[in-house]
Amino acid sequence: MSDLPGGKPPQIVLSANHLLLQFGGIVALNDVSIDVHADELLAVIGPNGAGKSSLMNCLSGFYRPKAGEIRLGEHSIRGMGTHEVAARGLARTFQGTHIFSGMTVIENLMVGRHLHMRTNLIQSFCHFGPAVREEVAHREAVEEIIEFLEIESIRHVPVGSLGYGLRKRVDLGRALAQDPKILLMDEPMAGMNTEEKEDLARFILDVREAKRIPIVLVEHDMGVVMDLADRIAVLDFGKKIAEGTPKEIQSDPAVLKAYLGEGVA
Numbered sequence: 499m500s501d502l503p504g505g506k507p508p509q510i511v512l513s514a515n516h517l518l519l520q521f522g523g524i525v526a527l528n529d530v531s532i533d534v535h536a537d538e539l540l541a542v543i544g545p546n547g548a549g550k551s552s553l554m555n556c557l558s559g560f561y562r563p564k565a566g567e568i569r570l571g572e573h574s575i576r577g578m579g580t581h582e583v584a585a586r587g588l589a590r591t592f593q594g595t596h597i598f599s600g601m602t603v604i605e606n607l608m609v610g611r612h613l614h615m616r617t618n619l620i621q622s623f624c625h626f627g628p629a630v631r632e633e634v635a636h637r638e639a640v641e642e643i644i645e646f647l648e649i650e651s652i653r654h655v656p657v658g659s660l661g662y663g664l665r666k667r668v669d670l671g672r673a674l675a676q677d678p679k680i681l682l683m684d685e686p687m688a689g690m691n692t693e694e695k696e697d698l699a700r701f702i703l704d705v706r707e708a709k710r711i712p713i714v715l716v717e718h719d720m721g722v723v724m725d726l727a728d729r730i731a732v733l734d735f736g737k738k739i740a741e742g743t744p745k746e747i748q749s750d751p752a753v754l755k756a757y758l759g760e761g762v763a
């Protein structure tokens with residue numbers, strides 16, 4: 499663990515220790531440990547099948563590792579399901595688009611807010627009392643995100659009719675609506691053209707600057723990773739083979755070997 503200037507150790511927001519995950523005879527994660535520091539963007543890279551999505555799925559409670567420990571802040575979250583992990587402050591965006599395509603942008607963002615609503619979803623459709631006051635407060639939070647992500651003009655548009663780049667931006671908005679302590683992004687740029695990638699990269703940088711939440715990013719586009727990441731962890735065949743700054747990773751012999759023939763500069 500590298501110390502901050504001034505010798506203070508970094509604050510660890512999320513840590514995974516010695517994770518083991520198997521699917522039958524396949525070892526998807528083999529003794530994998532990572533720490534995510536406050537206010538950093540940690541990229542997780544590796545060739546196809548290296549275990550990146552498996553790691554994200556363990557961190558977010560979707561998969562239960564056979565062994566190992568996961569801590570969010572002070573607390574163990576190992577064994578918790580996705581909803582419990584989300585309620586403790588972990589939000590994620592998904593590969594592809596997991597948003598509700600028949601619902602409008604604003605409705606999708608309100609789904610993200612429901613995690614924080616004391617009144618339940620049914621009550622929130624009643625137009626009286628505490629439910630209304632709560633709804634107004636959540637609307638304000640959602641409006642702030644809409645402005646932040648520059649999606650004002652499409653707030654009432656069904657998400658299914660939007661282009662891919664905008665849909666991914668709404669997915670980011672839904673995750674931000676959870677008001678998370680940490681954000682996991684699983685291949686957010688997959689399937690995007692250069693302009694869409696540049697746009698999303700700008701919003702990721704804005705999120706870091708404005709919200710100061712740590713981000714774990716799984717991404718295949720090495721240009722994006724090298725530009726955005728503070729640190730990079732590299733997986734190969736379910737094992738962590740390297741960890742360091744973009745500069746260190748680019749010249750790491752084990753990383754170059756893992757990617758040989760896959761075009762890492």
Ligand SMILES: Nc1ncnc2c1ncn2[C@@H]1O[C@H](COP(=O)(O)OP(=O)(O)OP(=O)(O)O)[C@@H](O)[C@H]1O
Pocket residue numbers: 521524525526544545546547548549550551552553
């Ligand atoms: N649900 C599953 N059932 C069986 N095997 C799985 C499952 N999920 C992942 N695996 C296997 O675990 C290994 C790691 O897969 P994983 O999807 O985590 O890799 P990845 O690094 O995310 O790959 P990619 O870059 O192609 O998305 C692979 O061998 C994969 O086939």
